[in-house]
Every structure is written in structure tokens, then in C-alpha cells.
Amino acid sequence: MSAMAPVDCREMITFLADYLANELPAERRRLFDGHLALCDSCVEYLATYEETIRMARAATDAGDLPAMPEELVNAILEATKPR
């Protein structure tokens, strides 16, 4: 029998990042799983939290590096030239 108190929405959402990163101790994680099995609102919060991360990535074109503009390279080299 677990001696730990049941998890409520506040605790679930406060430690959601640790739950998703699998950084909670096994016993506590089971309590979080138990809360999700009963709480539709937290299930939706978790789904939309994960979607937020995906959207942030998709909206900012994380991927190929930009080309370094030649005029910027030249301006930097010029600014650091010994006078």
C-alpha cells in the first residue's frame, strides 16, 4: 500500500514537465497515472501542453541553419580589425 497522498490537478500540472520527462520516482509516477485515469481536464491539459511545444517548434522553423550574410561577416571583420 502506498503511503503517499493522492495527486490533485494542482500537483499534476505543477509537476507535469517532470512527469513528461520521466523524472518522477516510480511510486509518484503511478499516482500521476492514477490521476490521469480519472481526470479528463488534466488529460486535455497534458495533450495541449505537448501540442504547445510542437507548435512553438513548427512556427519558428527549427531546422536548417541560415546562411551567414556576407555583408554581416565583412562588417564584423571590419569592426574587429586592428586600428
Next chain:
Amino acid sequence: MKLETRNQKPERRSALSLRSGFWFLVSGFRLVLTSSVKAMLPSSHIEESSLVPRLQSGDSAAFEELVRVHGPRLLRVARRMMPTEEDARDAVQDAFVSAFKSIGTFEAGSKLSTWLHRIVVNACLMKLRAKRRRPEETIEDYLPRFQEDGHQVESSVAWNESADTMIERAELRDLVRSSIDRLPDTYRVVLLLRDIEELAADEVAKILGITTNAVKIRLHRARQALRTLLDPHMRAHAR
């Protein structure tokens, strides 16, 4: 304007255009050379261990290599942090000038890319602070609220939009970008470096000079606040 080419006098511009063919060949050769150098490097460690002593001895070719190898990643970070392309380029230029001046203090065993990220992020944050006309929004306003019994004040519901549908929807992309821009800088920078640049938490901690735990807390709060900002729009778009 900082870029030297923007301030050139007409006679200098025409002289440059006469030599443009030559410079095109030289810059093309430089790019090919840089690509070849990068392709041959088995790891950033080997690259840095040879580059740092050359930089510290004042080798100008080493500094150009530094700008060409690390510049694109730093420019991408600056573009994500700054409101305009000109601001982003200015921040990158300031960062490299600062790096050039302080390379002597770079400690062996540190990671050059982390050190450069730290300089460019600080340059961006300083410029943003100087440009700010009104106080930043408070992150607490966008964190979830709870009743005394621990339940959410407002129940969460499913969204009708996703990152997949967003790819074809420019207005949705703009909404997400503008919502990220509304986050306070100290939270936004963590979201950019962790979730978008996908740097490790301990590297972000070194870049920002905070603990790894502080990075985790700020990241979670930034994601929660962004979720709150997006929520009314994502619920509202019915398929």
C-alpha cells in the same frame, strides 16, 4: 546602421563593383573552404581545441573561421529573440566584437559555442531592455489557476488545431510567433533555447548563468503561459 557596406561613399561602391568579380571568386572559395573544413572536423571538441589557441594569439584567419562556423547558429538565435532582422544582425555583430575583445579570458575546458551563445543572448537581452517602451507582461497572469480543493478553475478542453494543421496556415504560425513574443524575456529565452534550439538544460543553464533547476522551472512556466495564450484561439477554430 552598423553594416559598413550601407555607409559606403559612391566612389567606394563603384570601386567595389569593379572588383566584384574578384571578390565573388574569393568569397566563393572561402565558402567552399569553410564547408570542407567543417566536413573534415570529427567533433566540435577537436575544432575548438585547435581554434582557441589561434584565436588567443590574435590570428585573424581564426577569427574569420569562428565567425563563419558559429555565426549561422548565433544569427538564428538572435533572429528568434529580436523583433527585426537589423536588430538581430546588430546583436550578432556586437556579440562577435565582444567575443574578440574577451577571447583572452576564455577558459580551457569551456565550450566555445556555449560561451558565444552566452555573449549573443546577453547582447540581445540588453538591446531588448533598451528598446522596451512599456513594462513586460507578468508570467503569473498566464499560469493555470486552481480552486482551494486543487481542481483547475477552468477545465481544459481539446484543441481543434495542431502543429500539423499549422504548417498550411500562415495566420496560425503568426499567432504562435506573436504569442511567444509576448512572454517575458527571461522566460522566452529559455523556451527558445530549450524547446526550439533544442539545447540541453545544463547548457542553457551555463548560457544564462542560472541553475539547471531554474531552467526547468522557467521552461515549464513559459510553456504553460504560451499554452494559456494559445488556448482561446485553438478552441475557437472549429474544423
